[in-house]
Amino acid sequence: MDLAWVNLKHWLVGLAPAAAQPWFASLITVAALIGAFASLFAVTTLLERKGLGRMQNRYGPNRVGPFGLLQPIADGVKSLTKEDIVPRSADAVVHFLAPMVLVVPVFLALAVLPVGRNMAAVDLDAGVLFFFAVGAATELAVFMAGWSSRNKYSMLGAMRALAQMISYELPLILSAVTVIMAVGSLSTTEIVRAQSGYWGILPQWHVLTPWGFAGFILFMIAAAAESNRSPFDLPEGESEIIAGYYIEYSGFKFALFFLGEYIGMFAISGLGITLFLGGWTAPLSFLTWIPSWIWFFGKLLALICVFIWVRGTLPRLRMDQLMNFAWKFMLPLALINIVITGLWRFMPPGLMRWAVCAVLVVGPYVLLGQGLFRGNKFGPRTYRFADS
Amino acid sequence: MSAGFYVIAILIVGSAVAAMSLRNLVHCALSLAVTFAGLALAYLQLQAQFVGFAQVLVYVGAVAILIVFAILLTRGGDSEKEAILSPGWVWGLGIAALVFVVAGGAVVSSKLLPTVQRATPAATVKQIGDQLMTQYILPLEVIGLLLTAALIGAVIIAMRETEGGQ
Numbered sequence: 308m309d310l311a312w313v314n315l316k317h318w319l320v321g322l323a324p325a326a327a328q329p330w331f332a333s334l335i336t337v338a339a340l341i342g343a344f345a346s347l348f349a350v351t352t353l354l355e356r357k358g359l360g361r362m363q364n365r366y367g368p369n370r371v372g373p374f375g376l377l378q379p380i381a382d383g384v385k386s387l388t389k390e391d392i393v394p395r396s397a398d399a400v401v402h403f404l405a406p407m408v409l410v411v412p413v414f415l416a417l418a419v420l421p422v423g424r425n426m427a428a429v430d431l432d433a434g435v436l437f438f439f440a441v442g443a444a445t446e447l448a449v450f451m452a453g454w455s456s457r458n459k460y461s462m463l464g465a466m467r468a469l470a471q472m473i474s475y476e477l478p479l480i481l482s483a484v485t486v487i488m489a490v491g492s493l494s495t496t497e498i499v500r501a502q503s504g505y506w507g508i509l510p511q512w513h514v515l516t517p518w519g520f521a522g523f524i525l526f527m528i529a530a531a532a533e534s535n536r537s538p539f540d541l542p543e544g545e546s547e548i549i550a551g552y553y554i555e556y557s558g559f560k561f562a563l564f565f566l567g568e569y570i571g572m573f574a575i576s577g578l579g580i581t582l583f584l585g586g587w588t589a590p591l592s593f594l595t596w597i598p599s600w601i602w603f604f605g606k607l608l609a610l611i612c613v614f615i616w617v618r619g620t621l622p623r624l625r626m627d628q629l630m631n632f633a634w635k636f637m638l639p640l641a642l643i644n645i646v647i648t649g650l651w652r653f654m655p656p657g658l659m660r661w662a663v664c665a666v667l668v669v670g671p672y673v674l675l676g677q678g679l680f681r682g683n684k685f686g687p688r689t690y691r692f693a694d695s
Numbered sequence: 696m697s698a699g700f701y702v703i704a705i706l707i708v709g710s711a712v713a714a715m716s717l718r719n720l721v722h723c724a725l726s727l728a729v730t731f732a733g734l735a736l737a738y739l740q741l742q743a744q745f746v747g748f749a750q751v752l753v754y755v756g757a758v759a760i761l762i763v764f765a766i767l768l769t770r771g772g773d774s775e776k777e778a779i780l781s782p783g784w785v786w787g788l789g790i791a792a793l794v795f796v797v798a799g800g801a802v803v804s805s806k807l808l809p810t811v812q813r814a815t816p817a818a819t820v821k822q823i824g825d826q827l828m829t830q831y832i833l834p835l836e837v838i839g840l841l842l843t844a845a846l847i848g849a850v851i852i853a854m855r856e857t858e859g860g861q
Contacts, residue, residue, distance in 0.1 A: 398719075401721075401722070401725065431744065432744055432819055432820055432821075433744045433745055433748055433820045436745065436748040436749070436752070436820070437744075437748050439752055440735075440748040440749070440751035440752040440755075440756070441751070442756075443751060443752050443755055443756025443757070444732075444751065444755055444756065446756060446760055447725075447728055447755065447756075447759060447760065447763075450760065450763055451725065454721055454763075454767075466767075469760060469764070473757075473760065476756075491821070492821065493820050493821075
C-alpha cells in the first residue's frame with residue numbers, strides 16, 4: 308500500500324516498448340504530479356470558500372451539487388468560457404506571456420518534493436536550491452503582468468508584490484538554511500531521511516527542536532508573504548488597488564494566475580513539510596503502517612487549513628508594517644537562529660543543550676518584540692485628510 | 696557539441712541581441728532575463744547543477760528585478776523614438792568580427808592550451824560547500840565584508856537627510 312503509486316508506475320512503464328520507457332516514465336510522473344496538485348487546487352478553492360464563509364457567519368457556496376461540492380467544476384467551466392479581454396494599450400506579447408511565466412516555474416518547483424517514500428519526481432543533489440531558484444522566476448512574471456497591463460493599479464500591485472517578495476525571500480531562505488546546516492545536504496530526500504527516526508514514540512522532526520520550531524514559524528510566515536496570502540495580501544488589496552497585478556486579466560488567464568498562486572502555496576508548504584515536519588514520515592512511531600503519501604498530503608491539507616484560518620482571522624498589514632516586520636524582526640531572528648543551530652550541532656545531547664538553545668530562541672524574540680513596540684504609541688486612529 | 700547546446704546557444708545569442716536592439720527598455724530587460732536563464736541552462740547542460748541554480752537565483756531572481764526597478768524608477772519605461780541600431784554600427788560590427796577572428800585564431804593556435812581533454816571532476820554541492828568553508832574561507836569573508844560595506848553605503852546615500860542641511 309505504501310508503494311502503491313510507485314508500483315503502478317512501474318507496471319504502466321512495463322507496458323510501453325523498451326525504447327520509449329524512460330520518456331514514458333517521466334511523462335507518467337509529470338502527469339501524476341500535475342493531476343494530483345491540480346485536483347488539490349480544486350478541493351482547496353472549495354474548502355477556502357466554505358471555511359471562510361463559516362468564519363464570517365454565512366454558508367459559502369451551496370448551490371452546485373450536494374453541499375456545493377461541484378462548485379470548482381462550475382468555476383472551471385465559467386473561467387474557460389469567459390471572454391478573454393486584452394486592454395487596447397496593453398503590451399500584447401508580455402501580457403500574454405506573463406501567466407505562463409508564473410505557472411510553469413511553480414509547477415517545476417513541485418518536482419523536487421518527496422510526496423511519499425521513493426516518490427520525488429527528480430532527486431536532485433541541490434534540490435532545495437532548485438526550489439528557491441525556480442521560485443525566483445515568479446517575481447519576474449508578477450512584474451510582467453503588472454507592467455504590461457498599462458494600468459496604474461496593476462503597476463502599483465506589481466511594485467508592492469516585488470518589494471514584498473524580495474524582502475521576505477531573505478528570512479525564507481535563511482530559515483531553511485538551518486535545516487541544510489543540520490542535515491548537511493541540499494537534497495530533499497536526504498533531508499526527509501534525516502528525520503525518519505524516532506525518540507521513543509516521538510518522531511525526530513526538526514520542528515521538535517528549539518531552532519527547528521523557531522525556523523518553522525519563521526518559514527511559514529515568510530511563506531505566507533511569498534505566496535501573497537493574507538495577512539500579506541497587499542499586492543492584491545481588493546479595497547485599495549482592486550486586484551493588483553492581475554486586474555486586467557480575464558477568463559482563463561485570470562484562472563492561470565489563481566492556479567499559480569495556489570500551486571505556489573502548496574509547493575512552499577510542501578517544502579516546509581519536507582524541511583521541518585518530517586516529509587512523508589508518520590508523526591508517531593506506531594502509525595507507520597499508514598501509507599507515506601497519505602501523511603504528506605494530510606500534512607499539506609492541515610497547513611492549507613491553517614492558511615485559511617489565518618486569512619479569516621487577521622486583517623491586512625500596512626506597507627510600512629510589512630517592511631518593518633521583515634527587516635527589523637524576521638531577519639535578525641532568522642540570523643540568530645542560524646547561530647543557535649550551529650550551537651545545537653556542537654553541544655553534547657542532553658537537557659543542557661535544550662535549555663541553552665530554548666533560552667537563545669525565546670530571549671531575542673521577547674527583547675526584539677518589546678524593543679520594536681516601545682517607540683509605538685497606540686491610540687485612537689487619526690485622519691490627516693479625511694477628517695471632517 | 697550536442698543539438699541541445701546549439702539550441703541553448705541560439706537562445707542566448709538571440710536574446711542578447713534582442714536585449715541590445717529592442718526599442719522598449721523594459722523589453723530589453725526582459726530579454727536580458729532570458730539571456731540569464733539561457734546561461735543557466737548552459738551550465739546545467741555541462742552538469743554544473745550548483746552554478747546553474749545559483750545563476751537563476753542571483754541573475755533572474757535578483758539582478759533582472761533590480762534592472763527593472765532601476766528602469767521604472769528613472770525613466771518610467773518610455774519607448775525610444777529612434778532606432779537604437781544606426782548605420783554606424785555596421786562598421787563597429789565588422790571591426791568586432793575582425794578582432795574576434797584574430798583573437799580566436801591566436802587562442803586556437805597557441806601552444807599553452809592543453810590539447811588533451813581531462814576528465815571533468817564531478818563536483819557535488821557538498822564538495823563546493825566544503826571548499827568554500829575551508830580552503831577559500833578568506834576570499835569568501837572578504838567578499839561578504841565588501842558587499843556589506845556596499846550595502847551600508849547605498850543605504851547612507853539613499854537616506855533622507857532630516858537633521859542639519861536639507
